[in-house]
Amino acid sequence: MNNKKHPSVLNKLVGVLDKVEKPSRYIGNEYNSVKKDAPLSVCLVFPDLYDVGMSHFGVKILYDIVNDLDFAKCERSYLPWPDMQREMKDNSIPLYSYESYTPLDHFDVVGFTLQYEMSYTNVLRALNLANIPLRSADRGEDSPIVIAGGPCTFNPSPIEDFIDAFLIGDGEEGIVEMLEAIRSGKDRSDKLRKLSNIEGVYVPSHNNRVRKRVVHDLKRSWAPTRQILPYTEIVHDRGVVEIMRGCTNGCRFCQAGMIYRPVRERSNDEILDISFETIKQTGYEELSLLSLSSADHSQIKDIVSSLREIPYTSLSIPSTRANSLTVEIAKAIGSVRKSGITIAPEAGTQRLRNVINKGISEEDIISAAKLAIENGWRRIKLYFMIGLPTETDDDVRGIGHLIDRIKRMGFYDLSATIGVFVPKAHTPFQFESQIMPDEAMRRFKLLNWTNKFAKLNFTDPHKALIEGILSRGGKELSYVIEEAEKRDLIFADWDEFFNAQRWMDLFKEYNVDIDHIMGKKSFKDEFPWDFVDSGISKGFLWAEYQRSLRGDLTVDCRNGCTGCGVCPNFGVENIIHGVRE
Amino acid sequence: MKYLFFYKRYGLLRFLSNHETMRMIERILRRTGMNLKMTEGFHQRLKLSFGQALPTGIIDRAGLFLISTDEEIGQEFIGKINSLSPHGFEVYRICKVSEKFELGRSVNGYVFSLIFLEEPNIPEGWKIEKYGKIWKTSFFVAFNSSSPRTNAYGQYLTLRESVVFKETFNDESACCG
Secondary structure, three states, X not given: OOOOOOHHHHHHHHHHHHHOOOHHHHOOOOEOOOOOOOOEEEEEEEOOOHHHHOOOHHHHHHHXXXXXXXXXXEEEEEOOOHHHXXXXXXXXXXXXXXXOOOEHHHOOEEEEEOOOHHHHHHHHHHHHHOOOOOOHHHOOOOOOEEEEEOHHHHOOHHHOOOOOEEEOEOOXXXXXXXXXXXXXXXXXXXXXXXXXXOOOEEOOOOOOOEEOEOOOOOOHHHOOOOOOEOOOOOOOOOEEEEOEEOOOOOOOOXXXXXXXXXXXXXXXXXXXXXXXXHHHHHOOOEEEEEOOOHHHOOOHHHHHHHHOOOOOOEEEOOOOOOOHHXXXXXXXXXXXXXXXXXXXEEOOOHHHHHHOOOOOOHHHHHHHHHHHHHOOOOEEEEEEEEOOOOOXXXXXXXXXXXXXXXXXXXXXXXXXXXXXOOOOOOOHHHHOOXXXXXXXXXXXXXXXXXXXXXXXXXXXXXXXXXXXXXXXXXXXXXXXXXXXXXOOOOOOOOOOOOOHHHHHHHHHHOOOOHHHHHOOOOOOOOOOOOOEEOOOOHHHHHHHHHHHHHOOOOOOHHHOOOOOOHHHHHOOOOEOOOOXX | OEEEXXXXXXXXXXXXXXXXXXXXXXXXXXXXXXXEOEOOOOOOOEOEEEOOOOOOOOEEEEEEEEEEEOOOOOHHHHHXXXXXXXXXXXXXXXXXXXXXXXXXXXXXXXXXXXXXXXXXXXXXXOOEEEEXXXXXXXXXXXXXXXXXXXXXXXXXXXXXXXXXXXXXXXXXXXXXX
C-alpha cells in the first residue's frame, strides 16, 4: 500500500503555492524532517493550521519514536487554511504528508492529536480532504487505520464514530505496541482486535472499558532533540525541553492536573544534556522549559542557572503560578522586562481560590507583583475565570478589586484575561454546571469599571459553552459534529471563523439537550466518560468536590499523599529529583 | 574577518519570504557552531547582513550574506554548511573580503531571467530566446530598484541569475568554491 511515489501531488502543489497566503507553511521538506522507507507508514496529523500544529510538543515525541523503529516511518500533516483548501479542491490535490507528499489515504495509519474539542470538525475536514471515509464503519481494507490521542480522548464518546482506535494517556510505549499490532494483524478486523488488547487503547467496536496508559518515568531517549525547523513563523518557534510531566498541585478545575498524574520530573543533568543537544541540532536561539507548572520542578533554580550559561540562547518558561518563585525565575532567566510578567490568580477572592484549591494566597499574589515591580517590570498580565463553582457577585467584583490593587502598585500596563470556566471531565468539578452565556455577560459587566485603568479581555462565553458541550457530551454528538463540518464550522478556535449562532442553531436542530449535558450532576449520575479509567476514582473526585464546597484545601501531593488512587492503581509514584525548599 | 557567502535557493524554498530566508540562514549558521560576531545589547543577535530582498516565489541563484568571525574558513566550510541545510539551499562560494566591505557599496545590481512556457508578450526591445519548448529573457536590475514580480509578465518562473559587482570587488577578495 505504501512506498508508491506520488509526483502528482508535488507537481500540482507547485502550481498553486503562488496563489495562497504564506505558501511556506505548505512546502514541507523542513530541516530535521525524516525521509525514510519502511514497511509500515504512519502519518500524524495535527488538526489545525501548520503554525499551531508545528508548535505542539506531543507530535515531536511520537515522530521521533516511530522514526527510530526499523519497521515503521512517521510523516506529518496539518489542516490547510481555507484559501489553500479551495486551491487543493479545485486542483484535485488530496491532503498530503510533508515528508514525501504522499496522499494520506495511502498510509497504513493516520493519527490525530486531539488537544482541544473545538478541533473535532477540523479532524473531519482533514479526513474529507484525504478522501478517507469519515466513519469507522464505512472504512474498508484499503483505508488507513485512523487513531487518535491527546487529552480530549479522556472523553472519546463525541468523536468515537470517526476514530478506529484511541490511545489514552502517555503515548511513548503505547504507540509502538499499536504499530506492532497493526503490522502483524492479518486484516482490518484482526488489527482492530489486536489493538483492543493493548493497555490504554480504546477500540470503540471492541472495548467497553479502558484504563489510561502511564509511563513510569520519562526516558532520555524519548526526548526529541532533532526538532523540525519550520520556515514559517509559527506560534512557538523555539526549542522545547519537557522538564516534567504531570502536576501535584491538585487544582480542582484543571483537567491536565488530574489526567497526567503522577508527576515525573527529569533530572537537572538530563535536562542540561537534552538542552545542549537540542540547540546543537536545531540552531534555535530560544529554549522553552515545558511542563504544566515549571516553577514546581524541585531543581528549577539549578536548571535555570545552568541553562543561562549557554551563550546567545534565551530561555522561556510557561509558568502560571502566582508566587514569588515565578518572579525570581523570570528574573533569573533575564526574561525581557518589556514583554511583561504573567501570573494567574484564577479567582478574585481567597474564599473562591480555596474552593478551586489554587493553593496561593492573596499575599502570594501581592508579593509576587511587588517583587516584579522591584525588579523593573512595568507590564503585567493576569488570568482569571468567572463561573467557578459557588461564585457570587462579590467574588466577581473581587477580581476587579485585585486588578485595581495590583495596578496601583505601579504597573503602567495591566491586562487581564477573563475566561469562562468549563467544568471538564475527570476533574472534581465534573459534577458542576457551567454558566450560560447570558449569565456570563452579566458577570462580565460587574468588571466594566476596571476598564478605565486595565485592558480587559473577555473570552467569548458562547465559545466556552460550545467547548463545554463538545467536551461533556456523548455519542449523540457525532451527527452534530459531522453536520458542523459540512456547514464549514471549521477552525472554530479562530475568531474570524467562529460563528456562535450557527452552532447554537445546529444544537437546536439536533435536539442537543444542553441543560442536561451542562447541568449539575450527582455522584450517582452517569457520565459519557465513566468507562475511561484515569486512575482517579469517581469517589475521590466526588470527595474533592464536597471538600471544595466546604472551602477545604487539599495539599500538594508532593507533601503527602492525598489518596487519588493513581499511584497504587498503576504501580507508579511521583518522581522528584531534588529537595524542595 | 569578514566573509561574503554566495548561495542558491531553489525548489520549494523559492516560496520562502525574505524574512523566512534570513531566519533560516541564521539558524543554519548557528548549527555550524562557528564563532560569529554578535550585535551589542541585551537581546544579542547574529551580526549578519544580506543582499537585496527578493519577493516570495523567485528562484535565487545570487543570494548573498555577509558575516564577521574570528575564525579562518575556507573550502571545507562550504561542505559543512550545506550538510546542515535543508534541501533547496546551497552555499556555492565564500569570499574573504576587507573589513570595510559593505554590500550596498559593492553591488551594482542583479541579472534576472523570466521563463515562459508559451511565446510571451513582453515590452519592446527585450531580447527573447527560445530553448526547446521554453522562452527566456534576461535583464539587469540596478541594486535597490524593484525586482520583477512573479506574476508581472505571465511568466512561468522568475530567477535571480547572478550578481553584478562594482569593479573593485575582485581585486580585494579571495574566494573559494
